[in-house]
Amino acid sequence: MLLATISQHACFGGVLGYYQHRSQANNCDMRFAVYSPPQAAAGPVPVLYYLAGLTCTEETFVTKAGALEHAARHGLMLVAPDTSPRVALPGDRESWDFGIAAGFYVNATQAPWASHYRMYSYVVDELPSIIAGNFKGNIARSGIMGHSMGGHGALTIALKNPEKYRSLSAFAPICAPIQSQWGQKAFTGYLGAYRADWSQYDATELVKAGHKVAGGILIDQGTTDKFLAEQLKPGLLVAACEAAGQEIHLQMREGYDHGYFFIQSFIAQHLKFHAERLLGA
Numbered sequence: 001m002l003l004a005t006i007s008q009h010a011c012f013g014g015v016l017g018y019y020q021h022r023s024q025a026n027n028c029d030m031r032f033a034v035y036s037p038p039q040a041a042a043g044p045v046p047v048l049y050y051l052a053g054l055t056c057t058e059e060t061f062v063t064k065a066g067a068l069e070h071a072a073r074h075g076l077m078l079v080a081p082d083t084s085p086r087v088a089l090p091g092d093r094e095s096w097d098f099g100i101a102a103g104f105y106v107n108a109t110q111a112p113w114a115s116h117y118r119m120y121s122y123v124v125d126e127l128p129s130i131i132a133g134n135f136k137g138n139i140a141r142s143g144i145m146g147h148s149m150g151g152h153g154a155l156t157i158a159l160k161n162p163e164k165y166r167s168l169s170a171f172a173p174i175c176a177p178i179q180s181q182w183g184q185k186a187f188t189g190y191l192g193a194y195r196a197d198w199s200q201y202d203a204t205e206l207v208k209a210g211h212k213v214a215g216g217i218l219i220d221q222g223t224t225d226k227f228l229a230e231q232l233k234p235g236l237l238v239a240a241c242e243a244a245g246q247e248i249h250l251q252m253r254e255g256y257d258h259g260y261f262f263i264q265s266f267i268a269q270h271l272k273f274h275a276e277r278l279l280g281a
Helices: 038-042 060-064 068-074 119-134 149-160 181-191 203-208 228-232 234-244 260-278
Strands: 003-011 014-023 028-036 045-051 077-081 137-147 167-171 217-222 248-253
Touching: 014 068, 014 119, 028 060, 028 068, 028 119, 045 119, 045 149, 045 260, 060 077, 060 260, 068 077, 068 260, 077 119, 119 137, 119 149, 137 149, 137 260, 149 167, 149 203, 167 260, 181 228, 203 234, 217 228, 217 234, 217 260, 234 248, 248 260
Parallel strands: 045 077, 045 137, 137 167, 167 217, 217 248
Antiparallel strands: 003 014, 014 028, 028 077
């Protein structure tokens, strides 16, 4: 696969790079960022995928979260894909929570989205093969995390593919998108009006259906997040996990909101959580 290097930057003894390639899953050019820690010079290192939220790109996490120093210390490769294809489709820029930068990490089934918006397959299958073929990443030791829409993506992807991911965490994820306006809008547009098709992309519903992950789920949520009650609904996921026997740790952070200052404040704990599971036996 032809991989174009957009730019590379020395950082904390490692290298942060931005890359572009032709995606088979999304039938368009896609961009992603990779931070290779200094330990990668000696051989393959564990891989931690980060899925960003609405309006974000492949640059958002690596520039705003303050994660690279901690990744360098633990020896983790960070991979941050874009949040949607960047193909011009009718209506893809009419709102900030659907279309461009709002792929919701699903495989769309409805026209015109189905021909390009296949972010689930891109993250689960295509991107790991690119990392394995072009970087010193040990994809057998992979974890996944995300924020908001990306937290929803990380939760559902790990729950549906527990054999692929050894660790899972999220910041302010959309925990029950079937019961939120963001999720209802996205799922109607990408998947159609038949709600039975939506449950495969709802973390709360997946847990209720018996899906589980080893190593537990770590979630941080700010108490002053303006989206908490109407869109995110972490209590629904916690209740489902408790009923199903799925280990989950929800940390409510007093006074914190939905943004990247919140993520900066607790990113070290999340990378430590992943490192313990990805570097252990």
